Amino acid sequence: MPIFINGREFELKPGETVLEVALRNDIYIPHLCFHPKTGKAGKCRACIVEVEGRRGLLTSCNLVAEEGMKVVTDSKQVKDAQKIIVDLILSSGHHDCLSCEQNGNCELQDAAYYLGIERPSFDLAPAEIETDNSSEFIFVDRSKCISCGRCVEGCTRTVVNEVLNFANRGFETRISFDNELPMGESTCVQCGECVQLCPVGAIIDSRMIGRGRTWELEKVETVCPYCGVGCKLEMHVDRQKNEIIRVTGVEDSPTNEGMLCVKGRYGFDFVSSQDRITTPLIKENGKFRAADWAEVIPYVGKKLKAIKKEFGSDAIAGLTSAKVTNEENFAFQKFMRSEIGTNNVDHCARL
Amino acid sequence: MSLKRTDVLLCCGSGCVSAGSLKIKSKLIEVIEQHGLSSEINIIETGCMGPCDYGPVMLVYPEGIFYKKVQVKDVEELVEEHFLKGRPVKRLMLKSEDTIFQTKKDIPFYKNQVKVALENCGYIDPEKIDEYIAMGGYEALGRAVTEMNPEEVIDIIKKSGLRGRGGGGFPTGLKWENVKNSESDQKYVICNGDEGDPGAFMDRSLLEGDPHKILEGMMIAAYATGANYGFFYIRAEYPLAIKRIKNALSQAKEYGLLGNDILGSGFSFDAEVRTGAGAFVCGEETALIASIKGERGQPVSKPPYPSESGVYQKPTLVNNVETLGNIATIINKGADWFASMGTATSKGTKVFALTGDVKNTGLVEVPMGITLHDLIFEVGGGMVAGKKFKAVQLGGPSGGCLTADHLDTAIDYESLREKGAMMGSGGVIVMADNNCMVNIAKFFLEFSLDESCGKCTPCRVGLKEMYTILENITAGKGRSGDIEKLENLGKTISGTSLCGLGQAAPNPVLSTIRYFRQEYESHIEAKSCPTCVCLDLMHFDIDKDKCIGCSLCAQKCPVNCISGSREEKYTIHQADCIKCGNCQEVCPVNAVDKISGAAEKEEKLNSVAELYQ
Numbered sequence: 013m014p015i016f017i018n019g020r021e022f023e024l025k026p027g028e029t030v031l032e033v034a035l036r037n038d039i040y041i042p043h044l045c046f047h048p049k050t051g052k053a054g055k056c057r058a059c060i061v062e063v064e065g066r067r068g069l070l071t072s073c074n075l076v077a078e079e080g081m082k083v084v085t086d087s088k089q090v091k092d093a094q095k096i097i098v099d100l101i102l103s104s105g106h107h108d109c110l111s112c113e114q115n116g117n118c119e120l121q122d123a124a125y126y127l128g129i130e131r132p133s134f135d136l137a138p139a140e141i142e143t144d145n146s147s148e149f150i151f152v153d154r155s156k157c158i159s160c161g162r163c164v165e166g167c168t169r170t171v172v173n174e175v176l177n178f179a180n181r182g183f184e185t186r187i188s189f190d191n192e193l194p195m196g197e198s199t200c201v202q203c204g205e206c207v208q209l210c211p212v213g214a215i216i217d218s219r220m221i222g223r224g225r226t227w228e229l230e231k232v233e234t235v236c237p238y239c240g241v242g243c244k245l246e247m248h249v250d251r252q253k254n255e256i257i258r259v260t261g262v263e264d265s266p267t268n269e270g271m272l273c274v275k276g277r278y279g280f281d282f283v284s285s286q287d288r289i290t291t292p293l294i295k296e297n298g299k300f301r302a303a304d305w306a307e308v309i310p311y312v313g314k315k316l317k318a319i320k321k322e323f324g325s326d327a328i329a330g331l332t333s334a335k336v337t338n339e340e341n342f343a344f345q346k347f348m349r350s351e352i353g354t355n356n357v358d359h360c361a362r363l
Numbered sequence: 364m365s366l367k368r369t370d371v372l373l374c375c376g377s378g379c380v381s382a383g384s385l386k387i388k389s390k391l392i393e394v395i396e397q398h399g400l401s402s403e404i405n406i407i408e409t410g411c412m413g414p415c416d417y418g419p420v421m422l423v424y425p426e427g428i429f430y431k432k433v434q435v436k437d438v439e440e441l442v443e444e445h446f447l448k449g450r451p452v453k454r455l456m457l458k459s460e461d462t463i464f465q466t467k468k469d470i471p472f473y474k475n476q477v478k479v480a481l482e483n484c485g486y487i488d489p490e491k492i493d494e495y496i497a498m499g500g501y502e503a504l505g506r507a508v509t510e511m512n513p514e515e516v517i518d519i520i521k522k523s524g525l526r527g528r529g530g531g532g533f534p535t536g537l538k539w540e541n542v543k544n545s546e547s548d549q550k551y552v553i554c555n556g557d558e559g560d561p562g563a564f565m566d567r568s569l570l571e572g573d574p575h576k577i578l579e580g581m582m583i584a585a586y587a588t589g590a591n592y593g594f595f596y597i598r599a600e601y602p603l604a605i606k607r608i609k610n611a612l613s614q615a616k617e618y619g620l621l622g623n624d625i626l627g628s629g630f631s632f633d634a635e636v637r638t639g640a641g642a643f644v645c646g647e648e649t650a651l652i653a654s655i656k657g658e659r660g661q662p663v664s665k666p667p668y669p670s671e672s673g674v675y676q677k678p679t680l681v682n683n684v685e686t687l688g689n690i691a692t693i694i695n696k697g698a699d700w701f702a703s704m705g706t707a708t709s710k711g712t713k714v715f716a717l718t719g720d721v722k723n724t725g726l727v728e729v730p731m732g733i734t735l736h737d738l739i740f741e742v743g744g745g746m747v748a749g750k751k752f753k754a755v756q757l758g759g760p761s762g763g764c765l766t767a768d769h770l771d772t773a774i775d776y777e778s779l780r781e782k783g784a785m786m787g788s789g790g791v792i793v794m795a796d797n798n799c800m801v802n803i804a805k806f807f808l809e810f811s812l813d814e815s816c817g818k819c820t821p822c823r824v825g826l827k828e829m830y831t832i833l834e835n836i837t838a839g840k841g842r843s844g845d846i847e848k849l850e851n852l853g854k855t856i857s858g859t860s861l862c863g864l865g866q867a868a869p870n871p872v873l874s875t876i877r878y879f880r881q882e883y884e885s886h887i888e889a890k891s892c893p894t895c896v897c898l899d900l901m902h903f904d905i906d907k908d909k910c911i912g913c914s915l916c917a918q919k920c921p922v923n924c925i926s927g928s929r930e931e932k933y934t935i936h937q938a939d940c941i942k943c944g945n946c947q948e949v950c951p952v953n954a955v956d957k958i959s960g961a962a963e964k965e966e967k968l969n970s971v972a973e974l975y976q
């Protein structure tokens with residue numbers, strides 16, 4: 013038997029929650045703490061629904077879907093309560109969407125829009141905006157934090173760095189790095205998983221600030237150029253300036269499930285660096301000059317042959333890079349062994 | 364036990380200890396020794412006897428004479444007159460208008476009580492396992508583990524109708540059965556001794572006054588559910604309770620009542636004490652379990668219930684102290700006996716902590732189904748002199764307030780909930796008519812606001828908003844529509860919060876709006892606090908007809924805002940008054956009145972000198 017959501021029938025997979033069935037079928041239920049990777053938290057309470065025969069409102073993110081269940085996500089009772097909840101969240105922070113980097117890519121904004129909340133009704137925002145830009149790549153604005161806990165969960169259980177947690181309790185609850193240290197002084201490794209998971213603009217990439225709205229940037233899916241793990245990532249590119257603005261992990265990639273390391277996520281400025289070598293160089297009279305591949309390849313071949321002849325194969329060593337593909341590395345060692353005739357071949361091994 | 368001619372039971376519950384009972388004990392020992400009576404008189408330190416307001420209290424047997432407010436200076440007279448010459452000291456006995464209550468049995472405070480959980484409390488020395496055993500202790504455990512199988516034990520508890528005393532009222536037998544039916548290689552039992560409600564001390568008194576009884580209850584529960592390890596979760600603010608439980612555990616171990624193969628039955632059990640850091644929310648079972656595991660003490664969504672997945676993901680039984688305190692007696696006296704007390708849905712007795720404007724504050728145990736009236740006016744002895752009953756708050760900080768119209772309500776889980784209050788853990792605060800209900804609601808809400816763990820939105824943010832509205836109302840800044848806003852927020856918070864704290868926190872506000880709406884309206888619309896509690900909504904005024912012009916008030920006013928003369932009488936210049944109340948206190952003829960409503964503020968004067976021009 014299927015499950016009924018707002019009168020429509022849906023098949024359910026074993027173990028799925030009502031929220032998961034709904035989202036899979038493009039039925040939106042506001043949800044701010046649930047994330048497929050960090051799982052149900054039951055914290056935000058925005059995902060409440062009604063179920064026929066059950067008393068009161070139930071959070072759909074931790075309600076296991078059952079056959080024959082009749083769920084209503086859009087009754088007046090549900091929406092009124094959701095509206096108060098989302099309004100409370102919105103009212104307890106400084107949400108100035110106009111200048112927020114997350115504008116257009118914000119789950120709180122989505123929920124408020126869905127519920128028709130124009131502006132917060134309650135006056136609960138902290139008197140002062142508290143930001144933390146002490147770390148290299150990540151900017152924290154606690155006045156936008158909605159205490160959803162995804163960053164904490166991600167840092168603790170997904171990437172197991174155990175830097176983030178909640179400090180204090182009740183209305184004073186706040187995210188904390190180690191023991192309330194500035195992020196830059198904490199043991200944070202700047203992996204950016206928290207940025208990836210934050211539904212709002214509370215933890216963001218500091219280098220993207222002011223460099224383009226999310227809808228202006230082109231998203232290009234690619235593989236991380238660094239190590240052999242091959243994490244799938246998405247580059248957010250400003251085509252006009254031909255610049256990469258930010259990098260995010262791709263959640264549905266089986267290799268990395270959205271996770272990236274500090275290099276993959278933040279080490280992309282070399283791409284457009286002025287210092288980057290873009291042509292082969294030949295050193296003449298102690299000085300490099302630019303050359304092209306057509307000139308360089310025969311030149312190198314000639315030199316290698318000469319050395320091999322005079323000093324033997326083992327006078328030559330080859331070093332390759334972790335940034336190239338396995339196939340390229342394979343070809344290179346093959347070349348060193350069978351063409352040059354030496355086992356002197358290595359790899360930088362790390363980045 | 365004592366073979367001496369007189370037993371002096373000295374209450375050493377926390378209330379009496381703080382009133383000085385330990386000093387009395389050492390003085391007693393000293394004076395008794397001086398009189399050479401040491402071999403005849405036995406001094407026994409007991410747990411809480413109940414009437415804490417009269418502490419330190421003392422009971423002398425065989426006569427059963429009850430002494431109240433005993434001071435160190437009374438000890439010589441007690442020893443010489445009573446213990447030596449057999450003439451009880453009348454002036455230390457409890458009396459009502461015309462009668463002196465000769466013995467404990469005559470005292471109305473005790474007369475209407477039925478002690479089950481508290482049966483030994485205040486009667487035995489809680490640090491001596493022999494005294495507990497002499498009262499029939501550990502008999503129930505022995506019978507359970509040697510003569511009954513777990514199903515039979517659960518059956519008795521089910522038939523008794525016992526429901527959880529920790530607030531929820533969940534049927535205890537059913538909970539045990541759920542744990543028993545959860546398959547696992549390891550199960551745990553937790554005794555919830557967190558007791559975070561301000562003013563509540565039922566569980567503390569039980570743990571302090573009869574620790575073995577709680578341990579015995581826990582062991583029977585463990586046997587019935589298949590657990591072999593227990594945790595006593597007790598807040599660090601209860602050092603005596605922790606000490607007594609630890610002591611009970613080591614004595615029981617010594618006697619072979621704890622450990623492997625208890626009484627040759629094959630049942631093994633051990634337990635330890637875990638101290639809580641005093642967060643109210645850690646009394647909630649899932650938060651408590653998180654705390655035991657060393658995690659941040661905050662609740663998690665149920666299901667799974669602890670009975671399926673609790674401590675270290677193993678099936679775990681969580682029971683309240685008082686719940687466990689009933690178990691041995693039910694096994695001994697039978698399910699029918701227990702079920703014969705109470706109402707259709709709520710059986711047995713319940714311990715309440717009576718506080719507020721009643722004559723007898725303290726710990727009482729009464730049969731379920733007793734009316735609020737009897738609890739307050741019979742057991743509690745009625746209102747303190749000169750005060751009129753206005754409301755009673757039941758169920759702790761997140762309970763509800765009931766009114767004089769509800770005094771006939773029989774106390775049981777359902778009838779209280781229906782009326783907007785709840786059993787909670789048994790806190791009863793009686794309030795006289797000088798209490799402002801808006802202010803009371805704000806007071807209780809502030810507690811929940813402070814104790815919210817912050818995990819879920821409605822409780823973390825919603826309570827803050829409700830509190831802000833109440834603050835505004837009591838400061839004269841209420842706006843029309845505020846009541847509806849409070850109701851709307853309150854209902855949403857109740858309906859959508861993750862745990863019982865948030866779900867119940869709006870109760871004091873919702874119940875006072877329900878029963879005292881006009882008080883809210885007068886704060887908001889008329890800017891007037893009818894009971895003159897909210898300082899921004901009242902003022903002091905001097906009744907010129909009564910004032911004798913003595914100038915005492917003007918002298919005592921810290922801001923010099925009273926002026927006048929013998930002929931003209933005195934006047935308060937409202938603009939400067941800080942409402943300290945000094946003038947009212949010092950006026951010899953009670954000419955200073957509290958008046959509801961803010962004063963019409965005249966223009967602020969620049970200096971005191973101007974007053975006298």
Ligand SMILES: Cc1cc2nc3c(=O)[nH]c(=O)nc-3n(C[C@H](O)[C@H](O)[C@H](O)COP(=O)(O)O)c2cc1C
Nearest residue numbers: 527528529555558559646647648682683686863864
């Ligand atoms: C905020 C909150 C605080 C609680 N505090 C206590 C407490 O201090 N003691 C207690 O026994 N139960 C407390 N409870 C109830 C427990 O969660 C649990 O239901 C109870 O310990 C179960 O025992 P019982 O079935 O014997 O009542 C609390 C519940 C909530 C929601």
Ligand code: SF4
Nearest residue numbers: 107109112118212213
């Ligand atoms: S976090 Fe979301 S709601 Fe808040 S300001 Fe940014 S875009 Fe707006």
Ligand code: SF4
Nearest residue numbers: 167200201203204206
């Ligand atoms: S960047 Fe990574 S390590 Fe640092 S706080 Fe975020 S998740 Fe934790």
Ligand code: SF4
Nearest residue numbers: 157158160161163210
């Ligand atoms: S910083 Fe972001 S992810 Fe972390 S709790 Fe706040 S809103 Fe949630």
Ligand code: SF4
Nearest residue numbers: 816818819822862865
């Ligand atoms: S209702 Fe309050 S105490 Fe309970 S989980 Fe939510 S925030 Fe924490």
Ligand code: SF4
Nearest residue numbers: 920940941943944946
């Ligand atoms: S209440 Fe205090 S400040 Fe006001 S008039 Fe009386 S004494 Fe002065």
Ligand code: FES
Nearest residue numbers: 045056057059073
């Ligand atoms: S998504 Fe369900 S409570 Fe947050």
